[in-house]
Amino acid sequence: MRVCLVSPYDLTQDGGVQAQVLGLAEWLARQGDEVRVVAPRLPGGLMGVEAGRVVRVRANRSVAPICLSPRVSVRMKETLGWGEVAHIHEPLMPMVGVAALRMRGPAVATFHADPPRWVSGLYRGLHPWVRSLKAPRTLVTAVSRQAAAALPSGWEPERIVPNGVETTIGGDGVDRKRGRVVFLGRDEPRKGLSVLLEAWPLIRSRHPHAELVVMGAERPDPPEGAVYLGRVDTEAKERTLRSAEVYVAPNLGGESFGIVLVEAMAAGCAVIASDLTSFRDVAGSAARYFAPGSVAGMVEQVDQVLECRTASDRLSDAGTERAGRFSWDRVGPAYRECYEKVIRRSA
Secondary structure, eight states: OEEEEEOSBOTTSOOHHHHHHHHHHHHHHHTTOEEEEEESSOOTTOOEEEOSOEEEEEETTEEEEEEOOTTHHHHHHHHHHHOSEEEEESTTSTTHHHHHHTSSSOEEEEEOOOOOHHHHHHHHHTTTTTGGGGSTTEEEEESSHHHHHTSOTTOOOSEEOOOOBOOOOOSSSSOOOTTEEEEESOSOGGGOHHHHHHHHHHHHHHOTTOEEEEESOOOSSOOTTEEEEESOOHHHHHHHHHHOSEEEEOOOSOOSOOHHHHHHHHTTOEEEEEOOHHHHHHHGGGEEEEOTTOHHHHHHHHHHHHHOHHHHHHHHHHHHHHHGGGBHHHHHHHHHHHHHHHHHHHO
């Protein structure tokens, strides 16, 4: 099968959607499918087309690296015409997603985000313009209930297909260090790093030998017992997760899934997370939760897990089992079924 994967975001930058596009491209290629990718920018070695200059736009309490060039449609036309099906991620994100959605041909349109209310209102305002979302040639999916709930009536997804994650990162390659706590995420307010850093001295006062490792962010003057690794590559990320006892997700909101929770569970971490609906949907009873933004709640949960090795091991085992639900060997075939279905009904 010839599949065009479309990302509105720069694929040389970290992000949840970017990880899905790259992971899906790799899985499809392993199945023998031909894959080309359209995005504002592509990493080296990836077959496809770059849509144009990247601009950074604030959205959903984050920064989106997108392309706003009016020539996007011209640049992607040949590539999309080559494919038997286009898989458009975040189809209403300008300009790449919107331009791809307006092309003719079978398409799967996947919504990822848990957007703020104003974006949901914008979706409703675009209703007459993007009628192709309701056309037989387009099959709408979402990665979670939260992503689906943002869509107006009439745009409901035909299928919820969760994000795929490489779940084979666990193992005995690195010795797990008791008392090591890990965070992974960009230094944006909604990721909650500031809440974790406020809680950390209280955690250290109860567990003097505990260690905090922060990946993806870097600040001056780390608190005692903490280290910042900044941006890390995949190998370093997986090695650090495998070496940790606890993973903390202090996110404040705006999360439609929780890819990093799956990665942490797959690596064998005991997961402690903000009580967000999307996080509960992903981790279920394989994690402990605290109220978003609650320093006291976070301290209590981390303290209890670090205090009791049995509790830590129980969460680790439950998380490893739970993570298997999101392996590419499950998610990839689900998307392939969507491709085959929309191709058949577009014939």
